[in-house]
Amino acid sequence: MSFTQFASQMFGVDKSKFKSWLWQMNNQIRDKKSCEKYFKLSPDEQEGFDKLNEIFNFGCSPYYAALIKKVEKESPKRAKSLRSQVLPHIQEAFDNEGVKDPLDEVLHSPVKEVVHLYPDRVAFCVAMLCSVYCRFCYRKRRDDEHIGLHYNRKIIANGVKYIAETPAIKDVLITGGDPFVASDEAIDYLLSQLRAIPHVEIIRFGTRVPVTMPYRITDDLCSVLKKYHPIWLNTHFNCVEELTDDACSSLKLLADAGIPIGNQSVLLKDVNDSYDAMKALCSKLIVNRVRPYYLFYPHLIAGTKHLRVPYKLGLDIIRKLRGKISGYAIPTYVIDTPSGKVPLYHNHILGEDKEDLLLEDLNQEIWREKKALKLS
Numbered sequence: 001m002s003f004t005q006f007a008s009q010m011f012g013v014d015k016s017k018f019k020s021w022l023w024q025m026n027n028q029i030r031d032k033k034s035c036e037k038y039f040k041l042s043p044d045e046q047e048g049f050d051k052l053n054e055i056f057n058f059g060c061s062p063y064y065a066a067l068i069k070k071v072e073k074e075s076p077k078r079a080k081s082l083r084s085q086v087l088p089h090i091q092e093a094f095d096n097e098g099v100k101d102p103l104d105e106v107l108h109s110p111v112k113e114v115v116h117l118y119p120d121r122v123a124f125c126v127a128m129l130c131s132v133y134c135r136f137c138y139r140k141r142r143d144d145e146h147i148g149l150h151y152n153r154k155i156i157a158n159g160v161k162y163i164a165e166t167p168a169i170k171d172v173l174i175t176g177g178d179p180f181v182a183s184d185e186a187i188d189y190l191l192s193q194l195r196a197i198p199h200v201e202i203i204r205f206g207t208r209v210p211v212t213m214p215y216r217i218t219d220d221l222c223s224v225l226k227k228y229h230p231i232w233l234n235t236h237f238n239c240v241e242e243l244t245d246d247a248c249s250s251l252k253l254l255a256d257a258g259i260p261i262g263n264q265s266v267l268l269k270d271v272n273d274s275y276d277a278m279k280a281l282c283s284k285l286i287v288n289r290v291r292p293y294y295l296f297y298p299h300l301i302a303g304t305k306h307l308r309v310p311y312k313l314g315l316d317i318i319r320k321l322r323g324k325i326s327g328y329a330i331p332t333y334v335i336d337t338p339s340g341k342v343p344l345y346h347n348h349i350l351g352e353d354k355e356d357l358l359l360e361d362l363n364q365e366i367w368r369e370k371k372a373l374k375l376s
């Protein structure tokens with residue numbers, strides 16, 4: 001049975017309705033009772049739901065719920081990689097170490113929702129809504145804010161004004177929340193405002209909808225985006241199970257619209273914390289014309305400690321990927337800090353021996369390379 005057949009039966013609707021993104025948003029699963037219609041919750045998840053108002057919003061698109069269910073039928077172990085990303089866990093209530101705003105974004109916002117950290121770039125957080133609320137999200141603090149701030153005209157006007165009055169800004173990242181959880185008209189309006197600013201060269205989107213609600217990527221949306229090139233996009237696949245046929249079709253629409261696509265994964269326990277899991281994910285991303293861009297070591301945000309793994313695991317995964325898959329498929333492993341992204345590298349330089357540079361090669365043997373003795 002195809003995924004769409006399975007999913008539309010699970011929700012008792014026809015396939016075309018299931019594939020409508022508006023139907024998906026209107027039927028987002030929002031509470032324990034609705035969730036129990038589709039899943040047998042573990043005691044930890046049940047208690048997580050009971051503490052929801054102390055932890056983080058819950059919301060899951062029917063699409064992502066059906067994906068969990070379908071994968072679970074084939075392999076409960078593999079489904080864990082999806083389940084732990086969205087279902088609340090009681091541990092979140094006990095993990096009260098960590099900060100709400102790890103990148104000091106509020107401090108770096110000269111006007112509401114414009115984060116100006118790097119001289120030539122801003123993140124413009126226009127969206128409050130998401131199709132799925134990820135348990136590891138580093139913008140959980142926005143949970144406290146009001147839904148009326150989603151694509152709020154006044155916030156957009158003030159943000160556009162700030163960008164227009166700041167000629168150093170060449171690059172605007174539209175993010176949120178998820179900026180594609182909005183009508184084509186709202187996205188078109190925002191892009192028209194930003195494109196009218198002569199010094200804005202690049203406009204980027206950060207969106208998880210190809211992963212969590214791929215039906216949002218439509219021909220009509222791509223026609224809007226194409227009017228405002230150069231448009232770039234980063235999405236956020238964390239495991240290969242998320243690269244379904246429907247997800248891959250949405251990526252094809254974007255790539256065919258001339259939009260370069262990058263992927264930012266977060267290193268997470270039981271999701272992608274092994275060489276095999278990352279190899280499978282990154283290999284399939286490049287086949288779908290998506291460049292694995294960053295692998296983030298996750299911040300310690302309140303409620304996320306149980307999803308973290310030792311940082312050295314990420315170093316080891318990247319070291320093992322080198323030479324095993326195309327360099328295009330290997331993301332840069334980073335920690336995001338308030339002063340920018342700091343790359344974490346395995347050190348292949350072992351030292352120097354007279355005129356030789358001593359390197360650890362990919363078989364973990366020593367390679368001697370003659371040094372240039374002086375600048376030519």
Ligand code: SF4
Binds near residue numbers: 136138139176178
């Ligand atoms: S889609 Fe992005 S912004 Fe929304 S909850 Fe997930 S990580 Fe956070």
